[in-house]
Structures are given as C-alpha cells and as structure tokens.
Amino acid sequence: MINLFGKRKNIKMKIGNQNYQSIWVDENDPTVIRVIDQQKLPFLFEIKDLRSVDDVYNAIDDMTVRGAPLIGATAAFGIYLATLEITSQTNIREHLSNAARYLISCRPTAVNLSWAVGRVMEKIRDEHNTELLAKKALEASLEICDTEKENCRQIGKHGLKLIEAISKKKKGAPVNILTHCNAGWLACIDYGTATAPIYLAHEKGIPVHVWVDETRPRNQGAKLTAYELGQNGVPYTLIPDNTGGHLMQQKMVDIVIVGSDRTTRKGDVANKIGTYLKALAAFDNKIPFYCALPSSSIDFGISDGVKEITIEERNPEEVTHITGLCDGEVKSVRICPEDTIAANFGFDVTPARLVTGLITEKGICRAAEKDIKEMFSYKFN
Numbered sequence: 198m199i200n201l202f203g204k205r206k207n208i209k210m211k212i213g214n215q216n217y218q219s220i221w222v223d224e225n226d227p228t229v230i231r232v233i234d235q236q237k238l239p240f241l242f243e244i245k246d247l248r249s250v251d252d253v254y255n256a257i258d259d260m261t262v263r264g265a266p267l268i269g270a271t272a273a274f275g276i277y278l279a280t281l282e283i284t285s286q287t288n289i290r291e292h293l294s295n296a297a298r299y300l301i302s303c304r305p306t307a308v309n310l311s312w313a314v315g316r317v318m319e320k321i322r323d324e325h326n327t328e329l330l331a332k333k334a335l336e337a338s339l340e341i342c343d344t345e346k347e348n349c350r351q352i353g354k355h356g357l358k359l360i361e362a363i364s365k366k367k368k369g370a371p372v373n374i375l376t377h378c379n380a381g382w383l384a385c386i387d388y389g390t391a392t393a394p395i396y397l398a399h400e401k402g403i404p405v406h407v408w409v410d411e412t413r414p415r416n417q418g419a420k421l422t423a424y425e426l427g428q429n430g431v432p433y434t435l436i437p438d439n440t441g442g443h444l445m446q447q448k449m450v451d452i453v454i455v456g457s458d459r460t461t462r463k464g465d466v467a468n469k470i471g472t473y474l475k476a477l478a479a480f481d482n483k484i485p486f487y488c489a490l491p492s493s494s495i496d497f498g499i500s501d502g503v504k505e506i507t508i509e510e511r512n513p514e515e516v517t518h519i520t521g522l523c524d525g526e527v528k529s530v531r532i533c534p535e536d537t538i539a540a541n542f543g544f545d546v547t548p549a550r551l552v553t554g555l556i557t558e559k560g561i562c563r564a565a566e567k568d569i570k571e572m573f574s575y576k577f578n
C-alpha cells in the first residue's frame with residue numbers, strides 16, 4: 198500500500214512531538230512536493246514547496262535537500278512535476294528526456310539520483326496519455342519513497358545485531374558509535390542508513406552514544422546529525438573532524454557506521470569527504486568500520502571507486518566561510534585571509550579493503566564482489 202503523503206502516517210522519526218519524513222506530497226494539493234529545508238536546520242525549521250522541475254533542480258543543487266536516498270526521491274518527484282508541465286504543444290518524449298538529463302546533471306556523486314530518475318522514466322516509458330503519465334510518475338515516486346523507507350528499516354534491523362553484540366560484550370555499558378556527515382533520516386526518507394541501527398538500538402533500550410563528526414565544510418554532522426539525534430532522544434557528542442583517530446586510540450569508539458553515496462560492485466565506498474581518513478584510523482586501531490546503504494546506492498556497473506567515481510567539487514566559499522547563528526541571526530563569516538584559494542572536494546572513496554562490512558536491506562556482507570553478488574545476484578550481468 199503506497200503511503201501517499203508521508204506526514205503523520207507510519208513514520209518513525211520526530212521533530213518535536215510530530216512525526217515527519219523528509220519529503221511528501223502536499224495533502225491539499227498533489228501538484229506540490231514538500232520538503233524540510235535542510236539549509237536552515239538546526240536554526241530554523243521551514244518547509245519548502247517544490248512546484249516545478251526547476252524547483253527540484255535548485256533544491257538538490259543548493260542542498261535544501263541532500264543525502265543520497267533523498268536526492269534520488271526528490272529527483273523522482275521532479276519527473277512527476279515534469280509530467281505536469283506538459284501542454285498540448287509539448288513533444289512529450291523530448292520534454293521528459295530533457296527533464297531527466299537536467300535532474301541527473303545536478304549532483305554527480307550520489308548514484309541514487311540517476312537510479313531514481315531512471316526508475317520513474319522506465320515506469321512511464323510506454324505511456325502517452327498525459328493524465329496517466331502524471332498518475333504513473335507520482336505512483337512510481339511514492340513507491341521509491343516507500344521502498345527506501347523499508348530498506349532503511351531493514352538496514353536498521355540488520356545493523357542492530359552488530360550493536361547488540363557489542364553491548365553484550367560490554368555488559369550493557371554504552372556502545373560508542375562514530376558517524377560522519379549526515380546519513381540519518383534527513384538524508385533518507387525515514388530512519389536513515391547509518392542511523393537506523395542506532396535508532397532501533399535506542400528504541401530497544403540498549404545504551405548507545407554517538408560521536409558526531411562536525412563534517413566540514415558544510416557541517417552536516419553538527420547541523421543535521423546532532424539535530425536529528427537530539428530530536429529523537431539519542432545521546433551524542435559533537436566532535437571536530439580530526440578527533441576520531443584520538444578517540445579510537447583511546448578505545449572510546451566501539452564501531453564506526455557511515456552512509457554511502459555510491460558503492461561499487463567490488464565494495465569501494467564513496468561518501469562525504471573525510472570518511473576515508475576515519476576508515477584508515479579504524480583499520481589501524483582494529484575498530485569495525487561499516488557502511489550502511491540501500492542497494493539504490495550501489496553502482497553495479499563500476500568496480501574501481503577511486504578511478505571511476507566522479508567526485509563533486511563544490512564552491513570554495515563553503516571552505517573559506519562558515520555559517521552559524523549569531524545574535525539570533527544566521528550569518529556567514531570568513532575564516533581565512535581574503536582572497537585565500539580553497540579546494541572543496543565533496544566526497545572521497547574508501548577502498549573496500551578498509552571496510553569491515555556493508556549493512557544493506559538484504560543483510561550484512563563483506564565489501565567484496567563475491568559477497569555483493571551473492572546478495573544482489575539479480576543486479577549483476
């Protein structure tokens with residue numbers, strides 16, 4: 198059964214006392230897609246309306262919405278909105294293909310974007326009736342949301358076993374989990390990927406504590422992971438990005454769980470810049486390093502992540518400036534000499550050999566082609 202609106206219906210995650218998912222269709226006007234504006238969090242909670250393909254492109258581009266599964270779901274709704282832009286003058290196939298190309302071009306690293314757009318395009322491929330096109334595109338987008346929610350729930354169930362085992366070994370002392378960026382429900386539709394096992398453990402009464410990397414330059418950890426863990430009652434401590442190695446040496450981290458934007462068929466994982474350094478530190482300290490991801494984040498067509506994954510390069514101003522709350526106003530300030538040249542690579546690739554395992558909706562497997570193939574044989578050709 199498709200969950201039509203995504204607000205107050207079968208949703209787990211909370212802001213205040215209200216359950217939310219990160220994207221939904223307006224209950225009063227199904228031609229409007231509503232999202233939580235992640236640019237404003239945690240300082241302001243605002244909902245943004247997306248009414249056109251351009252709105253969707255801009256929301257992904259300026260990171261109103263971000264995180265691999267949510268980018269995919271939003272782009273899927275972008276194709277739905279493209280069907281609503283069809284008039285009697287429109288060359289339908291050309292219009293939809295242009296919209297698909299345009300949306301996919303928005304951010305290069307997360308594979309969910311092209312996966313979701315491709316999936317909706319496939320569902321409407323043989324449809325020529327304008328009304329039915331819109332109906333099918335909407336259904337396909339909602340189905341993607343529902344599938345991703347369920348995938349995250351399954352990731353949670355599988356990952357929970359890892360946390361339970363550590364908790365048992367520690368005789369109930371809090372399990373310390375380190376995470377990077379935001380691979381929480383805000384980055385997905387509900388539950389999150391890296392956070393799903395944490396939320397389920399917390400719900401089950403297993404004491405957990407999360408080390409939250411601030412995740413410069415955009416601070417998704419400080420702004421989003423800290424916010425959503427806090428809203429859902431999970432204990433956490435915010436740390437500068439460089440702290441993880443020290444914590445691992447001091448045995449203050451039991452497990453690292455991160456998300457993924459694109460994982461290769463051989464298990465190399467592209468994720469937010471800085472993930473690789475955490476994996477190296479975890480490897481050196483023999484701390485389990487897991488990547489939690491739905492199969493929509495696996496690019497089954499590529500093998501070598503370092504060579505084959507395009508790493509997004511973003512505006513250097515995100516590095517030279519920092520944004521925060523000052524005297525009740527959100528302000529951006531420069532943190533380096535004027536005219537400083539800065540580099541802003543959005544993601545890095547953690548080679549499979551540094552990844553203890555992948556937590557997927559189908560279960561946990563080694564980051565190796567043989568194991569990924571066993572789990573997702575139908576995706577290999």
Ligand code: MRU
Nearest residue numbers: 263264265378380384456457469
């Ligand atoms: O640039 P962002 O904020 O879209 O990057 C997000 C991340 O790197 C997440 O950790 C990743 O997408 C996993 S999302 C479940």
